[in-house]
Amino acid sequence: MTVAVLVGASACGGGGSDDKAGGSDGKASGKPSASASPSPAKPKGPPMLLETIMPQSGATVGVAMPVSVIFTDPVAKSARASVEKHMKVSASTQVAGAWHWFGDKRADWRPKDYWPSGTQVKVVADMEGVSNGNGRYGVHSYTHTFKVGDDVRADVSVTGHTMKVTKNGSTLRTLSINAGSAQYPTWNGTMAVIDKQEKVHMTSCSVGISCDKGSANYYDLTLPWDVHLTQSGTYVHYSTGDPNPGSGSARGSHGCVHLSMSDAKWFYQQVKQGDPVTISGSPRAKAPADNGYADFNLGWDQWLAESGSGEGTTAAL
Numbered sequence: 001m002t003v004a005v006l007v008g009a010s011a012c013g014g015g016g017s018d019d020k021a022g023g024s025d026g027k028a029s030g031k032p033s034a035s036a037s038p039s040p041a042k043p044k045g046p047p048m049l050l051e052t053i054m055p056q057s058g059a060t061v062g063v064a065m066p067v068s069v070i071f072t073d074p075v076a077k078s079a080r081a082s083v084e085k086h087m088k089v090s091a092s093t094q095v096a097g098a099w100h101w102f103g104d105k106r107a108d109w110r111p112k113d114y115w116p117s118g119t120q121v122k123v124v125a126d127m128e129g130v131s132n133g134n135g136r137y138g139v140h141s142y143t144h145t146f147k148v149g150d151d152v153r154a155d156v157s158v159t160g161h162t163m164k165v166t167k168n169g170s171t172l173r174t175l176s177i178n179a180g181s182a183q184y185p186t187w188n189g190t191m192a193v194i195d196k197q198e199k200v201h202m203t204s205c206s207v208g209i210s211c212d213k214g215s216a217n218y219y220d221l222t223l224p225w226d227v228h229l230t231q232s233g234t235y236v237h238y239s240t241g242d243p244n245p246g247s248g249s250a251r252g253s254h255g256c257v258h259l260s261m262s263d264a265k266w267f268y269q270q271v272k273q274g275d276p277v278t279i280s281g282s283p284r285a286k287a288p289a290d291n292g293y294a295d296f297n298l299g300w301d302q303w304l305a306e307s308g309s310g311e312g313t314t315a316a317l
Contacts, residue, residue, distance in 0.1 A: 012184075012202060012233055012256030048073060048136035050125060051105075053144050055273065060149040063114035064192040065274025066295045067123050067144075074104035076133025080308030083107070086130045086138075091314035092120040098307045100298070102290040110295045110303070112311070114276070115148040117168060122317055152271055154236075156257055158186060158281035161247040163236075163257065165270060172270065175263045178245035179282060181252025184209070189286030190278040191229040192293035193271050200226040200235065209254055219254075225264035227271055230292040236277065238264035 051070040055061045067089060075083055084099045089109050097111040115121075122145045127138025156163045158179040165172045180186035201222045205211035219241070227236040236257040245251070245258040257279070259267060271277075276296065287294040295303075304310060 012180075012235060012254040044129070044131075044137045046136045047139045048075075048127060048130070048132040049138075049140070050127065050142055053123065053125065053142055055144070055146045057144045057146065059146045060272065061146055062192060062272055062274030062276065063117060063148055063151050063153075064190065064276035064293070064296055065115070065146075065148070066108040066110040066192070066293055067121075068106065068108045068293065069125065071105045071107075071132065073132060073136055074134055075101075075107075076104070077308075079131055079133030080107070082308075083127075083130060083132065084307070084309040086127060087123065087125045089314050090122045090124075090317040091115075092317045093118070094314055094316065095119070096311055096313050098304055098311045099309065100289075100295070100303045101306045101308070106290065108290075108293075108295055112300055114151070114296075117148055117151040119148040120317055121146050121148065121314075148274075149272060152275045154267070154271070154275070154277045156186075156277065156279040158279065160281070161245070163259070163267075165267065167270070173263075173266070175259055175267065176244075176246030178242055178251055178253055178258045179279070180255040180284070182283070184252070184254040185284035186253070186255050186257060186279055186282045187230060187232075187234055187284055187287035187291075187294075188279050188282045189294060189297040190276050191234065191287055191291075191297075192295070193273050193275045193277065194228040194231070194292045195273055196227045196268055196271065198226075198268075199224050200228075200237070202233075202235075224261070225259075225268040227268060227277075228292070229277055230287050230294065232287075232291055234287070234292075236264070236267060 049072045051072045054068045055065055093116045095111040097109055099107050099109045101107050125142040128141055130138040151168050154163050154165050161177055163175045163177045199222055203220045223237055225238050234255055238261045239258045242251045242258045286297040289295050289298045
């Protein structure tokens with residue numbers, strides 16, 4: 001099984017709530033598993049496959065990282081409780097949690113509250129023979145294991161131009177930042193880190209801000225120390241157009257959170273996939289929960305409203 005992370009527009013700002021997770025990991029061959037029987041059972045219909053399962057097996061992630069499963073074909077609402085029951089989440093520390101469907105192809109499992117640091121997690125998606133309610137049936141079982149690492153969090157104050165970074169409850173540093181402008185405000189809410197890259201090519205055209213090279217809002221830049229927060233293009237990073245962010249400069253971005261070069265490198269070295277970055281004080285709404293891994297932007301009642309089987313507790317690991 002290969003794996004892929006969420007892939008989004010490589011630019012700040014723009015985008016919207018329709019951005020969905022994608023990728024190509026966990027794609028199965030569609031052939032039945034090998035059997036000792038000389039006449040293996042014939043599948044009931046076309047295969048139901050998993051497109052992605054995140055996190056990757058063996059990963060160490062942050063306390064806000066959900067289990068995110070993408071199906072290649074739509075799952076009927078009538079089949080979701082059955083499908084959920086065949087996707088078992090076990091953990092070394094017992095936690096309450098639930099599945100939630102974003103549309104008919106993506107299902108995320110998250111704990112009611114953040115994962116306890118140090119938790120070992122195993123996900124077994126035993127899809128063999130399971131119906132998606134639309135004439136397709138699973139032909140494979142998938143297993144992913146991962147670990148929840150240190151509890152690293154970042155709290156961004158848009159109006160205060162600061163980002164406080166904590167680790168296991170202790171403050172590491174408070175950094176100076178600039179967030180989005182009035183025209184291109186930053187998303188509010190909690191976004192778990194999707195991934196990070198040492199350099200990202202960012203363009204205003206890719207997120208629908210401007211494709212006109214003569215526009216004041218046009219940009220085509222490769223920038224360093226990029227921590228990816230939303231599929232619609234929100235990053236925490238360094239910007240050459242805002243080299244000394246803070247309340248003194250107060251230059252607004254196109255939706256990203258700007259740090260100085262040294263601070264951006266330091267922050268990049270501290271965070272990992274699944275660490276929560278919480279932004280407050282922006283005039284914009286909270287990021288949609290499926291715009292990357294912003295699952296904790298939904299209250300628990302909202303989360304359960306799109307669950308087929310409701311709240312449950314992790315099995316012992």
